Amino acid sequence: MKASVRAQGIKFIGKSRGGLGASEEHGKRLDEASQRRIITKPHSINWSKAGDGRGLDLVDAFRIHKKEFGAVERAKAELGTHMIVNISPEWLAEIGDVHDPYNERIEKLIIEAKNWAESWQGKGAVFATRFDLDEKGSGVVDIFSAPVRAQGRRNGKKVMTVSPSMAKRELTRSTGEKTSGAAMQTSWSAWAQKRLDPRFERGLRKSETGRTHIHAEIYAKVAEAAKAKALKTAKKIEKEAYENARQITQETQERAEVIQIEVGALKSQIIAQEANLAHREAKIDQKLAEAKTIQAENRKARVEKITGWIEKDKHVQSARDELAMGKAALKNTKMEANKHLEAAKSKEITADEKIRQALNDINRAEERIDFYQQREKRAQEKLYKTEDEFELSKRRVQILETELNDEKYAHKETKTALSTFKAFFEFLKSTLKSLFPSQYEIIKTEVNTKWKTHPENPEREIEKPTYEPRSGFSP
Numbered sequence: 001m002k003a004s005v006r007a008q009g010i011k012f013i014g015k016s017r018g019g020l021g022a023s024e025e026h027g028k029r030l031d032e033a034s035q036r037r038i039i040t041k042p043h044s045i046n047w048s049k050a051g052d053g054r055g056l057d058l059v060d061a062f063r064i065h066k067k068e069f070g071a072v073e074r075a076k077a078e079l080g081t082h083m084i085v086n087i088s089p090e091w092l093a094e095i096g097d098v099h100d101p102y103n104e105r106i107e108k109l110i111i112e113a114k115n116w117a118e119s120w121q122g123k124g125a126v127f128a129t130r131f132d133l134d135e136k137g138s139g140v141v142d143i144f145s146a147p148v149r150a151q152g153r154r155n156g157k158k159v160m161t162v163s164p165s166m167a168k169r170e171l172t173r174s175t176g177e178k179t180s181g182a183a184m185q186t187s188w189s190a191w192a193q194k195r196l197d198p199r200f201e202r203g204l205r206k207s208e209t210g211r212t213h214i215h216a217e218i219y220a221k222v223a224e225a226a227k228a229k230a231l232k233t234a235k236k237i238e239k240e241a242y243e244n245a246r247q248i249t250q251e252t253q254e255r256a257e258v259i260q261i262e263v264g265a266l267k268s269q270i271i272a273q274e275a276n277l278a279h280r281e282a283k284i285d286q287k288l289a290e291a292k293t294i295q296a297e298n299r300k301a302r303v304e305k306i307t308g309w310i311e312k313d314k315h316v317q318s319a320r321d322e323l324a325m326g327k328a329a330l331k332n333t334k335m336e337a338n339k340h341l342e343a344a345k346s347k348e349i350t351a352d353e354k355i356r357q358a359l360n361d362i363n364r365a366e367e368r369i370d371f372y373q374q375r376e377k378r379a380q381e382k383l384y385k386t387e388d389e390f391e392l393s394k395r396r397v398q399i400l401e402t403e404l405n406d407e408k409y410a411h412k413e414t415k416t417a418l419s420t421f422k423a424f425f426e427f428l429k430s431t432l433k434s435l436f437p438s439q440y441e442i443i444k445t446e447v448n449t450k451w452k453t454h455p456e457n458p459e460r461e462i463e464k465p466t467y468e469p470r471s472g473f474s475p
Helices: 020-027 032-037 058-069 089-093 104-121 164-175 180-195 216-297 306-435 440-452
Strands: 002-010 044-048 080-087 126-132 140-145 148-152 158-162
Touching (some): 002 180, 044 058, 058 126, 080 089, 080 164, 089 104, 104 126, 104 140, 104 164, 104 180, 164 180, 216 306
Antiparallel strands (some): 002 080, 044 126, 080 140
């Protein structure tokens, strides 16, 4: 989540662009731009020094503000600053509607935005605040301020004067930034992290992104066009995916119908073969019955007609063999039919697997999209972390450069002091030589002798104690 701020100077009281009166008309929804932005009945949370119920009377509030401080304006100087303090509206949406005046975070945001402005402009510098609830966006607090500073005049007197520029210079020096805009960005993001939510971060610097500010209305049109284009592309992709899935489903259904027809044909063939086998078995049974009848009638004449009976028996055996062959053929036909049925079932299972595979491919594609979104998020977080480390390194370099400059300055002062001392010493020598020409060498010798053993001389000679041997001992 981001915290940012934009600021523009209030140049005069009038209602034309850049004037305080124009901001007042915008807050009261009397100008054309505000009418284009609002989406509901005009409504805002506002406050000003003009008093209760007059939070949108900016001109009167500014005059009361000046009277309160006893301040004057400087000719051709800005009268104040209009700051647009932003935070990500997602933070407000975490506990309620971003347009609900009873959302506790909206109230907290307004209070902290005002406290932040007065933390570097001075207590009481803000003379009006406004949080719009009738626009499409949210998370924006309009702060109107006029910092007052004591400024000297030619007659030596200190006069309380409205001076936004002095307040901006003070903030720029305290943050170490190069411009007041960058200083306000850094200061507000740090304030929001400490007072609102530690998740807030400073936006990317203009020097890094190369972006230029785009007016809110132009940006809204471009954003809506981009959103419509993205929505159209998403619908197209969704339609293509649906068509592909529908085509696969249709092909699978058609193939299943063909398989069902083939299975039906095989069943019909099996039924026909079974009927044929039943007919042949009935025929064989009929022949057996006829043979038995003949055998019963001719039992008495079995001996006489044995040859004919044998012939009859051969026919019976042949019929039995034919029955066995028919049964074997029936068994083979049933086995072939079962094979065809299993093959048909296998084809039907394959079609079901293709459908499941198509659905799995769609799920994997969705998981792939989620994976790349998570990857992009992690890359963005790593980028933010790298930017913070880069900012920390820059600050450390600035501190080291400051310490180096201090060391250079101290070295320069030491060198200057040494040069001054050398000049003084040469002057002292020449003065002594001129005052005591005959005694100069004696004085010089005496000074050098004493300096050799002086405690302040880093190259002094330490006197060795005289060695006195004890009595009765010879070295």
